[in-house]
Amino acid sequence: MTGIHSLAYTKRSGFSIDYGREIEEEIVRIQQLIEKKPVIQQKFPSRWLAIKLLEQDEDIHKKLQPLEGGQKILTESQESLAHLKVVFGEDSDTILADRRYGWINGLVREAVKHTRPNQMTISDQIDQIVTNQYIGVPLFLVMMWIVFMFTTEISTPYIDWIEGVISGPITNWLIALLGAFGARGTWGESLLVDGIIAGVGGILSFVPVLFALYLALAVLEDSGYMARGAFVMDNLMHVFGLHGKSFVPLVIGFGCTVPAMYATRTLESRKDRILTGLLVPFMSCGARLPVYVLFASIFFPNNSGTIVFWLYLIGILMAITAGILLRKFVFKGKEPSPFVMELPSYRMPTLKAIWMHTWERTSSFLKKASTAIMVASIIIWLLLSIPVTGSANFAQVSPENSAFGKISEWISPIFNPLGFGEWQMSGALVSGLSGKEVIITTLAQTYGIESNEITENILVDFGKDIGFILKSFIVATGDTIRSLPRIIGINIDAADNQPESTHLMQTIARSFDSSSQGHGQLAAFSFMIFVLLYTPCVVALAAEKQELGSKWMWFTVFGQAGLAWVASLLVFQAGKILGLG
Amino acid sequence: MLSQILREIEQNEGAISLAKLSQKLMIQTSTLEGMLQTLIGMGRIKVDNVESVGACIPGGCASCNSDQQCPLVVHLPKTYSVVKRN
Numbered sequence: 138m139t140g141i142h143s144l145a146y147t148k149r150s151g152f153s154i155d156y157g158r159e160i161e162e163e164i165v166r167i168q169q170l171i172e173k174k175p176v177i178q179q180k181f182p183s184r185w186l187a188i189k190l191l192e193q194d195e196d197i198h199k200k201l202q203p204l205e206g207g208q209k210i211l212t213e214s215q216e217s218l219a220h221l222k223v224v225f226g227e228d229s230d231t232i233l234a235d236r237r238y239g240w241i242n243g244l245v246r247e248a249v250k251h252t253r254p255n256q257m258t259i260s261d262q263i264d265q266i267v268t269n270q271y272i273g274v275p276l277f278l279v280m281m282w283i284v285f286m287f288t289t290e291i292s293t294p295y296i297d298w299i300e301g302v303i304s305g306p307i308t309n310w311l312i313a314l315l316g317a318f319g320a321r322g323t324w325g326e327s328l329l330v331d332g333i334i335a336g337v338g339g340i341l342s343f344v345p346v347l348f349a350l351y352l353a354l355a356v357l358e359d360s361g362y363m364a365r366g367a368f369v370m371d372n373l374m375h376v377f378g379l380h381g382k383s384f385v386p387l388v389i390g391f392g393c394t395v396p397a398m399y400a401t402r403t404l405e406s407r408k409d410r411i412l413t414g415l416l417v418p419f420m421s422c423g424a425r426l427p428v429y430v431l432f433a434s435i436f437f438p439n440n441s442g443t444i445v446f447w448l449y450l451i452g453i454l455m456a457i458t459a460g461i462l463l464r465k466f467v468f469k470g471k472e473p474s475p476f477v478m479e480l481p482s483y484r485m486p487t488l489k490a491i492w493m494h495t496w497e498r499t500s501s502f503l504k505k506a507s508t509a510i511m512v513a514s515i516i517i518w519l520l521l522s523i524p525v526t527g528s529a530n531f532a533q534v535s536p537e538n539s540a541f542g543k544i545s546e547w548i549s550p551i552f553n554p555l556g557f558g559e560w561q562m563s564g565a566l567v568s569g570l571s572g573k574e575v576i577i578t579t580l581a582q583t584y585g586i587e588s589n590e591i592t593e594n595i596l597v598d599f600g601k602d603i604g605f606i607l608k609s610f611i612v613a614t615g616d617t618i619r620s621l622p623r624i625i626g627i628n629i630d631a632a633d634n635q636p637e638s639t640h641l642m643q644t645i646a647r648s649f650d651s652s653s654q655g656h657g658q659l660a661a662f663s664f665m666i667f668v669l670l671y672t673p674c675v676v677a678l679a680a681e682k683q684e685l686g687s688k689w690m691w692f693t694v695f696g697q698a699g700l701a702w703v704a705s706l707l708v709f710q711a712g713k714i715l716g717l718g
Numbered sequence: 719m720l721s722q723i724l725r726e727i728e729q730n731e732g733a734i735s736l737a738k739l740s741q742k743l744m745i746q747t748s749t750l751e752g753m754l755q756t757l758i759g760m761g762r763i764k765v766d767n768v769e770s771v772g773a774c775i776p777g778g779c780a781s782c783n784s785d786q787q788c789p790l791v792v793h794l795p796k797t798y799s800v801v802k803r804n
């Protein structure tokens with residue numbers, strides 16, 4: 138060994154990196170073996186080959202094996218690897234790369250002069266505050282609050298505008314068209330007006346809400362803040378003993394539960410995947426937002442943004458609580474999950490990129506409205522048209538005597554103690570299992586049919602209708618501009634800060650007041666809590682079954698429904714005792 | 719240097735930002751990125767491919783009905799995890 142030791146430094150010629158005594162000795166030992174085999178020596182430079190063998194290069198292994206004496210060299214190199222592993226406690230490929238970087242680093246230090254040494258970039262300076270372990274989370278919550286204030290304030294006037302256009306001119310044009318074809322009073326008219334226009338139109342009114350949310354998210358994403366939000370969320374997870382990487386599916390869950398379920402694959406341990414998958418439904422998906430906005434606008438018109446923000450926050454707090462309990466009693470023990478996160482530099486988002494992200498997401502919702510939601514609307518209309526009691530014919534039956542009305546009525550006593558025991562609400566919650574937006578579709582259809590009194594003759598005046606559409610759009614835009622200061626709490630228009638109530642909104646308000654014996658506001662909040670927590674939609678359940686298995690899917694089905702019922706009961710009954718709402 | 723990076727990452731309970739890691743190791747971020755690439759090549763760390771999990775099942779939630787990434791998936795930063803060796 139002493140001979141090799143002295144050779145280790147005399148054998149190197151020209152430019153070569155010094156890997157340190159122990160490694161150099163092994164390199165020379167393998168080199169000596171290579172030099173005894175002329176066939177191999179002719180093909181490969183001996184030092185290069187020795188290093189490649191110590192790096193366990195698979196390609197070199199394959200090339201060396203068939204050559205004469207190759208197998209012996211490979212066997213000897215394995216001995217060197219084992220020896221180095223004992224000396225360093227680390228694989229030799231890592232040590233070799235380590236030494237190379239050490240050499241490069243030393244060279245850079247000697248050769249490169251930094252004119253502005255250790256100067257932090259602006260991004261790094263902002264990150265000192267934004268990702269600070271004490272300020273990061275509160276700042277993230279403030280940002281989210283601003284997002285929801287922005288979403289509700291700028292979208293409310295446009296909701297009224299779209300609702301007015303759909304229930305006014307568009308419905309009138311359709312009825313007039315049907316009249317021209319002699320189809321007035323037929324089931325076809327009922328399908329188009331009470332089914333598709335009421336159902337799909339009801340949810341289309343909320344496109345401005347989603348557009349505003351996606352716009353705000355695009356700004357946060359493109360500016361680089363969303364990555365910081367994810368980073369502080371990860372820290373929050375650790376404080377409560379959850380797996381760090383759980384933040385990925387949970388953040389995705391704010392968009393849609395389905396891809397969030399698939400995102401649990403990023404977690405290595407099955408235990409962590411199941412735990413995270415069970416927490417995903419607590420995150421309010423985009424489909425629940427229109428429901429929150431509708432009810433917050435009806436019952437909390439002055440604080441709708443804050444109410445929506447609180448619903449999202451309650452979801453996060455419930456997920457954390459459920460996570461702690463499940464970790465403590467079901468999925469015991471947590472393996473550390475260290476990882477590095479590459480935070481992009483802050484940048485000014487471009488209008489084009491913001492528009493592209495916003496439109497991509499909004500158009501996906503429009504596509505859903507024209508496919509899945511339309512199918513759901515037709516099915517609900519069909520069930521609302523089938524007479525079960527009374528003597529009315531198909532599509533002429535009153536909603537409470539229809540198949541949908543009777544099924545919903547049968548379920549509704551379950552919701553009586555929660556403050557919303559009317560059949561329309563229980564029916565909406567059941568149909569909401571096909572997609573949470575369908576709750577609005579159902580409410581619009583059930584309450585719409587009750588109030589629709591189609592006049593015999595409708596005279597269409599296109600000029601007047603177009604004028605109404607344009608004028609009401611200008612009014613909505615003016616209202617939106619006036620509402621902008623309210624995002625940061627400044628009310629410049631105190632006398633007129635309540636959104637206009639549409640017919641659907643007034644009917645829902647009356648219905649909740651009557652079902653809760655005058656505690657409409659409390660019953661509405663209880664309803665929103667139920668929507669936040671109850672069983673996710675069937676597509677999300679299918680994704681959960683695929684990722685976690687049937688057992689955990691059924692756990693979610695009954696667990697979430699039970700939890701939602703208990704939480705809503707507590708909200709309504711405790712609220713009544715405390716004299717709230 | 720590389721072993722130091724691995725040790726530094728493993729000492730954390732959860733996430734550490736690339737900037738923080740470069741500060742701790744006193745290595746420039748660009749150099750550190752190169753080192754992480756070397757560690758990826760050596761199979762010691764891996765990039766968590768969040769983007770690929772955004773693909774929905776065909777028909778999915780009827781939002782896209784394609785194999786492409788779900789438009790509702792929030793774009794999250796790239797993360798690197800240490801590969802556990804037996």
